[in-house]
Amino acid sequence: MHPMVNIAVRAARAAGNVIVRNIDRLDRVRVESKGRYDFVTDIDRQAESVILDVLHRAYPRHAILAEESGAAYNGGGEAEYTWIVDPLDGTANFLHGFPQVGVSIALQHQGQLTAAVVYDPLRQELFTAARGSGAQLDGRRIRVTPRRGLEGALIGTGFPFKNQQLMPRYLQMFATVAERAEDMRRAGAASLDLAYVAAGRLDGFFELGLKPWDIAAGALLIQEAGGTVSGLQGDDDYLQSGDIVAGGLKVHAGLQRAIGGL
Structure with a gap:
């Protein structure tokens, strides 16, 4: 696996552990409103914190664009690499105990997406990709369907x-x-x-x-x-x-x- 994908996997799994530990403790989760039907929890922030810590330790000069903290690091200026992070995609689902939440981490190199991880911590499914190397689910190659149009889709x-x-x-x-x-x-x-x-x-x-x-x-x-x-x-x-x-x-x-x- 590409070394930057490996780091993203490590970060995503760490965030997933935070989510899983708290999915049965929803009565203790602190919730704030960011806007109409747009909420953030302390679990979003904890998950993001562990992701940012893993990424920053591995690549201190990389920029990071994260949902809750914005431009968390700027890489010391015009960074060549930027990580794009959603620590808990599906916050409304999480708050209702609806089991469809994900951790999303992508890497841009000079504006081009080059690495990706989407992790489902509840099903423990790990989707990964590196540019030019294909996409995988739990280490197995995946492909889009060959359907020929919207009929039957x-x-x-x-x-x-x-x-x-x-x-x-x-x-x-x-x-x-x-x-x-x-x-x-x-x-x-x-x-x-x-x-x-x-x-x-x-x-x-x-x-x-x-x-x-x-x-x-x-x-x-x-x-x-x-x-x-x-x-x-x-x-x-x-x-x-x-x-x-x-x-x-x-x-x-x-x-x-x-x-x-x-």
Whole structure:
């Protein structure tokens, strides 16, 4: 395994241990509101702290962009490498005891995604990828599905509940895709949804208004599993816009045709 992926795995497992230790202690978890339907817990912060500690000890000159602490380290200036970290993807799920949460860690080298880890601490499933080396689930190679379009496809998505202004447009997209695909899934942790696309559990995925830490690792997993990731118009600015379409080549094209102009 690539040495930087190894470090990310170590960090993700450490964060996962924090999450697992507290999943049955929800009555003791401290919760703060960051905005409408946007919460942070002391477990998010503890998980992020252990990730940042592992990454900073291994690579003190690397920059880190993390959900709860923002630019936690700047690498001493214009860093060549930037880690993009979501310590607990699916905080609302965690607070309700809904067993779909993930730890997401990605690495950018000069703006290009080069390493990715998505870890499901409750199922202990580890998704990893390094640019040019493929994607794996628990050490086994994974591939996106070869489905030839939206017909018969199982599509993952997420409602933009944190930004209600996006909801009318999103609901139009949802209805359009639902008319064409076999079925839809909304589980509440985008990093795992994208990992599931890479592993062939979902045929495709789309969502609006996400953050870089929600999608960076999952995007590389899909690309290394033979899939395609883009913005709604087929561009590559999804990390900046937060609007993402992903899947195997033909499913991605079908999603883009269906919702790209909405």
